[in-house]
Amino acid sequence: xxxxxxxxxxxxxxxxxxxxxxxxxxxxxxxxxxxxxxxxxxxxxxxxxxxxxxxxxxxxxxxxxxxxxxxxxxxxxxxxxxxxxxxxxxxxxxxxxxxxxxxxxxxxxxxxxxxxxxxxxxxxxxxxxxxxxxxxxxxxxxxxxxxxxxxxxxxxxxxxxxxxxxxxxxxxxxxxxxxxxxxxxxxxxxxxxxxxxxxxxxxxxxxxxxxxxxxxxxxxxxxxxxxxxxxxx
Amino acid sequence: xxxxxxxxxxxxxxxxxxxxxxxxxxxxxxxxxxxxxxxxxxxxxxxxxxxxxxxxxxxxxxxxxxxxxxxxxxxxxxxxxxxxxxxxxxxxxxxxxxxxxxxxxxxxxxxxxxxxxxxxxxxxxxxxxxxxxxxxxxxxxxxxxxxxxxxxxxxxxxxxxxxxxxxxxxxxxxxxxxxxxxxxxxxxxxxxxxxxxxxxxxxxxxxxxxxxxxxxxxxxxxxxxxxxxxxxxxxxxxxxxxxxxxxxxxxxxxxxxxxxxxxxxxxxxxxxxxxxxxxxxxxxxxxxxxxxxxxxxxxxxxxxxxxxxxxxxxxxxxxxxxxxxxxxxxxxxxxxxxxxxxxxxxxxxxxxxxxxxxxxxxxxxxxxxxxxxxxxxxxxxxxxxxxxxxxxxxxxxxxxxxxxxxxxxxxxxxxxxxx
Numbered sequence: 001x002x003x004x005x006x007x008x009x010x011x012x013x014x015x016x017x018x019x020x021x022x023x024x025x026x027x028x029x030x031x032x033x034x035x036x037x038x039x040x041x042x043x044x045x046x047x048x049x050x051x052x053x054x055x056x057x058x059x060x061x062x063x064x065x066x067x068x069x070x071x072x073x074x075x076x077x078x079x080x081x082x083x084x085x086x087x088x089x090x091x092x093x094x095x096x097x098x099x100x101x102x103x104x105x106x107x108x109x110x111x112x113x114x115x116x117x118x119x120x121x122x123x124x125x126x127x128x129x130x131x132x133x134x135x136x137x138x139x140x141x142x143x144x145x146x147x148x149x150x151x152x153x154x155x156x157x158x159x160x161x162x163x164x165x166x167x168x169x170x171x172x173x174x175x176x177x178x179x180x181x182x183x184x185x186x187x188x189x190x191x192x193x194x195x196x197x198x199x200x201x202x203x204x205x206x207x208x209x210x211x212x213x214x215x216x217x218x219x220x221x222x223x224x225x226x227x228x229x230x231x232x233x
Numbered sequence: 234x235x236x237x238x239x240x241x242x243x244x245x246x247x248x249x250x251x252x253x254x255x256x257x258x259x260x261x262x263x264x265x266x267x268x269x270x271x272x273x274x275x276x277x278x279x280x281x282x283x284x285x286x287x288x289x290x291x292x293x294x295x296x297x298x299x300x301x302x303x304x305x306x307x308x309x310x311x312x313x314x315x316x317x318x319x320x321x322x323x324x325x326x327x328x329x330x331x332x333x334x335x336x337x338x339x340x341x342x343x344x345x346x347x348x349x350x351x352x353x354x355x356x357x358x359x360x361x362x363x364x365x366x367x368x369x370x371x372x373x374x375x376x377x378x379x380x381x382x383x384x385x386x387x388x389x390x391x392x393x394x395x396x397x398x399x400x401x402x403x404x405x406x407x408x409x410x411x412x413x414x415x416x417x418x419x420x421x422x423x424x425x426x427x428x429x430x431x432x433x434x435x436x437x438x439x440x441x442x443x444x445x446x447x448x449x450x451x452x453x454x455x456x457x458x459x460x461x462x463x464x465x466x467x468x469x470x471x472x473x474x475x476x477x478x479x480x481x482x483x484x485x486x487x488x489x490x491x492x493x494x495x496x497x498x499x500x501x502x503x504x505x506x507x508x509x510x511x512x513x514x515x516x517x518x519x520x521x522x523x524x525x526x527x528x529x530x531x532x533x534x535x536x537x538x539x540x541x542x543x544x545x546x547x548x549x550x551x552x553x554x555x556x557x558x559x560x561x562x563x564x565x566x567x568x569x570x571x572x573x574x575x576x577x578x579x580x581x582x583x584x585x586x587x588x589x590x591x592x593x594x595x596x597x598x599x600x601x602x603x604x605x606x607x608x609x610x611x612x613x614x615x616x617x618x619x620x621x622x623x624x625x626x627x628x629x630x631x632x633x634x635x636x637x638x639x640x641x642x643x644x645x646x647x648x649x650x651x652x
Binding site for chain 2: 049052054055074075078079080081082083085087089093094095097106107109110111115154158
């Protein structure tokens with residue numbers, strides 16, 4: 001599903017440049033649940049941004065579902081993001097003047113799905129995250145956990161090939177974190193490929209594979225026995 | 234383009250800060266109102282001035298004789314001369330593109346004594362000896378009977394067409410006019426028609442107190458021989474009388490042995506030139522109105538652009554989210570442009586309505602207090618409104634352009650990082 005070869009990325013900081021990713025190689029197969037771990041500054045967010053086509057690598061190859069991601073203009077990148085990728089952010093990033101339902105329907109709108117079909121689909125995904133009753137509420141009327149579940153529903157609505165989550169539990173307390181992880185595991189059980197960036201060990205343990213990043217290189221990549229979040233909820 | 238969701242969003246964004254939106258809209262509203270009011274005030278002035286020209290064919294000159302100021306071919310300076318009836322034919326033969334050349338003679342005039350008598354009534358009127366064409370040059374409406382015709386000219390019939398002012402002076406209210414006789418300087422003329430003139434300027438009253446008789450009958454009755462008092466000459470629509478007048482005057486000079494450089498021997502009044510001067514004055518006035526109006530509008534538009542920039546700044550993160558979700562940049566640009574155009578057009582329409590309402594009220598007041606000198610019926614026509622709307626559309630586009638550009642210039646990753 002995801003194939004990365006010798007990925008390099010550096011940022012210019014005034015006169016000196018900061019080499020953030022120093023040759024990353026890894027592949028992710030369909031249906032995997034991968035945690036990318038590392039301390040701050042290890043390059044894990046940069047890697048996720050490049051995977052999410054929000055940022056461009058300096059050199060190296062990146063294939064997503066056998067499509068080379070290279071030399072894209074913004075319009076093309078937007079199309080690919082919409083079709084292939086779903087994003088979940090640490091700070092939820094819901095649009096706060098739109099209701100939960102409208103937020104979930106947004107990616108479908110960009111796919112030019114008809115209004116009625118859009119509403120139905122969005123409602124279906126809201127139902128999957130257990131927030132059907134909250135459809136007409138604005139984000140600021142929801143709790144943190146609820147917001148993140150709306151965000152997950154939104155990411156899933158476009159039926160992406162890969163779900164990218166940047167510290168999805170970073171702003172939540174542990175009980176809510178486990179609820180969210182439970183949801184993510186269930187989505188993974190349905191066969192969806194998911195990448196999670198986190199620095200919390202217990203969250204990483206709930207994935208199926210942990211990739212450890214340090215100073216821009218992968219120092220460890222191991223499959224683990226998944227801890228189900230269900231038991232903590 | 235006209236999707237419900239897009240419009241819903243436009244309304245949401247613009248109504249999220251009512252006070253700010255209204256203040257911004259006011260700039261555009263005010264600009265377009267001023268444009269409309271200025272243009273219609275100019276139109277009112279134009280209507281007022283042009284009314285003074287009445288219905289007179291504007292491509293016309295009047296020409297009369299004065300005394301010569303240069304000696305020529307053995308003739309002394311200071312010599313007086315008169316136009317002759319033959320001059321008319323030579324002008325027609327030598328100068329092309331003339332529509333009417335009307336010789337005229339006149340009796341009476343400013344503060345003249347009583348020259349017309351009917352029974353016990355008498356009055357002082359201008360009496361003109363004219364050809365039938367004069368009705369095309371100085372239009373009047375024949376209200377009863379008929380005007381002069383060529384049979385009158387050829388037979389030198391002593392008939393007269395009198396103005397409604399003359400009629401009310403000399404006749405009782407319900408008296409039959411046609412077929413009666415009036416005595417002009419002791420000569421009886423048969424009244425065959427009455428007329429009314431539309432000209433509404435200072436001497437509007439005077440215009441109704443004139444008497445027209447056939448040129449030939451006038452010459453015979455009042456011993457004018459073949460003299461012509463003055464001429465009214467109208468050119469064809471394609472050519473201006475101003476460019477032809479040199480040729481006309483030269484013909485007359487040759488016939489009357491006047492020094493070619495004697496510029497004062499033939500007097501004339503070029504109505505077309507006057508009319509053109511007024512026309513170009515109003516052209517300039519209109520240009521000034523547009524300039525001032527658009528300048529005021531411009532500051533309103535800069536306000537809109539400014540607010541749009543602030544809105545973009547506030548929504549940077551939202552735009553980042555949308556792009557991460559896969560909205561293409563062009564769609565975002567379109568959204569911002571539509572917001573700005575919508576805002577300008579709505580406020581502009583309000584401005585147009587306000588301006589028109591203002592004009593309507595001014596008109597009502599003008600109607601109520603009676604006519605004001607040189608200011609009649611200020612109005613804007615549909616063309617101006619369409620032009621104003623076009624200006625609004627373009628300016629809305631311009632106002633949104635820079636903000637839209639800056640909105641998609643931010644990379645989605647940077648946009649997401651802002652708080």
